[in-house]
Amino acid sequence: MKKIKLSLMITASLLLVFIIVTMFNTLTLQSRQPSPKHVNGSIKEDHAINTLSKAIQFKTVSYQDRSKMDLKEFDSFISFLELSFPMVHEELELEKVNGYALVYKWKGNDSTKLPIGLTSHYDVVPVLEGTEANWEHDPFSGTIAEGKIWGRGTLDDKIGVIGVLEAAEHLLSEGYQPSRDIYLMFGHDEEIGGDKGAAMIVSTLNERGIKFDFVLDEGGAIVENMVPGVNKPVGVVGVSEKGSATAELSIEGSGGHSSQPKDRTNIGRIAGAIAKLEKNQFPADLRGPVEDLFEFVAPEMSFGMKYVFANKFIFEPVIEKILLKQPASAALIRTTIAPTIFHAGEQYNALPEKASAIVNLRLMPGDSLEEVKDFIEKTIDDEDIKVTIEGSEASGVSSIDSWHFKSIQQSAKNVYEEAVIAPYLMFAGSDAKHYDSIAENTYRFLPVQLTSEDLNRMHGTNEHISIENYLKAISFYMEVIIEANKEQ
Structure with a gap:
């Protein structure tokens, strides 16, 4: 009896310690959100709206x-920028790299400071043939209706190009002078890899020994209902992007007549390999x-979720299990496997001598191509x-503790006061990866x-942006220029 009582006392004591420690961790969790500041200046709204509308009409x-x-459309777009932003083109130095990638240098007062770079791209993806009639407004009309601007590029990513230039034009009109050099860099082929645009900009600047404190590109956005337990919209700033690789699985062997098949055919073996890969995914971590991301959003969660994430060292397996239930959240914590192409056979009654499958992989930071191949x-x-x-590994992971990230976070918070601004891992590719070699x-x-x-419309049908959203984007770019120039 005494042993049982002692055992119960020990268990109760341990439970009490567990409760005290976990509750302490939960109740002392501190917010990592800055207080919003007053937004600088007002924007010439009519000019901004009409300029983006016209920009959409160029079929770049x-x-x-x-x-x-x-390329005539690209030439016309560049000429349009020169007419639309006279002060930018008068006071900033413009260089055309490869004829179509644009680099604007805004000279600062202090040459000892490293510059910052704002980059976007003005090329867009095609409209899928046969879907044109599904658009409420022509995809290259730039229609302004229902408080929105419609067309290809309103989200990806002429909004970035025009938004940055509108911000610069406005600041110049107010006599603003940055303390450090600012580069505005716009690629023309991001949608097909950026090899002739951003990559060549980087090569050109690298030859001149130009390095950046930070470069800001498109990527994450402020998304509603993104994180369980957080009622506020969450603005996610990509600090890295997953690598993208293609694995080919192939086998060759004797074919033969389909009337006398072997127990294991080439098609069956490749299909079996794919089945094994789908069943045995890369480990989650x-x-x-x-x-x-979760360290930044945990303090803003409802109590139950906050308790779990404040004590991640205990509940990590549970958290991972929850995240693995949905494809979007599963992709956050593991290298993903996606079979996309299968090749085998030409004749219905002949066993193919060759069979192959293509698997697209998105690599987590830290996973090498060689390690991925070994796993497969x-x-x-x-x-x-x-x-x-073959392919590319994940980009480097940028700092979340530096003034660089804090300037971006503060700028976003100034414009979207209710949003929770946090770092995250970007799934898709961007031109930012090219700038890794010349930016801290x-x-x-x-x-x-x-x-x-809205996210589904980026490369899909009925892409559009609300006017309110677009004007806030311009405000953000103004804020980030000002915030970054406050720093040493």
Whole structure:
């Protein structure tokens, strides 16, 4: 009996300690959000709205087959910028890299400070053939209706180009002079990798020894209902982007007539390999930018969720299990596997001598191509299947403790006072990865508030932006220029 009482006392004591420690962690969790400041200045709204509307009307469409690109439209767009932003073109130095990538240098007062860079792209993806009739307004009309501006590029990413230039034009009109050099850099082929645009800008600047304190590109946005337990919209600033790689699984062997098949055909073996990869996914790990995301949003959560995330060292397996239930959140914590292409056979009654499958992978920071290949080979466990892989690893992870990130966070908070601004890991690719080699930090943030439906419109049908959102984006770019120039 005494032993039982002692055991119960020990258990109760441990439980009490557990409750005290976990409650202490929860109740002492401090917000990582800055207080909003007064937004600087007012914007010439009519000019801004009409300029973005006109910018959408230029069909600066990128194609994988570059011969399809109508460069006359690109030339016309550049001429349009010169007419629309006279002070920018009078006071900033403009250089055209490769003829179409644009670099504006805004000279600051202090040459000892490293510059900052704001970058966007003005090329857009094509409108899928056969879907034109599904648009409420023509995709290249720039229609202004229902408090919105419609057309391809309103979200991705002429809003960034025009928004930055509007901000610069406004600040110049008020006599603003930055303390450090500011580079405004606009690529023309981001949608097909940026090899002739951003990559060449970086190469040109690198040859001149130009390095940046930070570069800000498009990327995360302010999204509603993004994080469970957080009722406020969450603005996510990409501090890294996942790598993108393609793995090919292939096998060759004797074919034969379909009337006498072997127990294991080439198609069956490749299909079996894919099935193994889908069943045995890369391990999940709540680390890096995703761990940072939850550290920033946890203090803003409802009590129950806050309790879980404040004690992540205990509940991490539970958190990972929850995140793995949805594709979007699962992609935050593991390298993903997506079979996209299968090749095999030409004749219905002949066994193919070759079979292959293409798998697209999005790599977590820290996962190398070689490690990913090894994982695939061990998982499929078939020596006859050849695995090749090519692509890029994840970008570097930028600081969340530096003044660079804090300037962006403060600027976003100034414009979107109710939003929770946090770092995150970006799934898609951007031009920011090219700037990693010449910038201490690179960040990815589109300063607009979006719904899940808006996100689907970026490369889809009925892309549009609310006028309110667009004007706030301009305000954000003004704020980030001013905030960054306060720092040493």
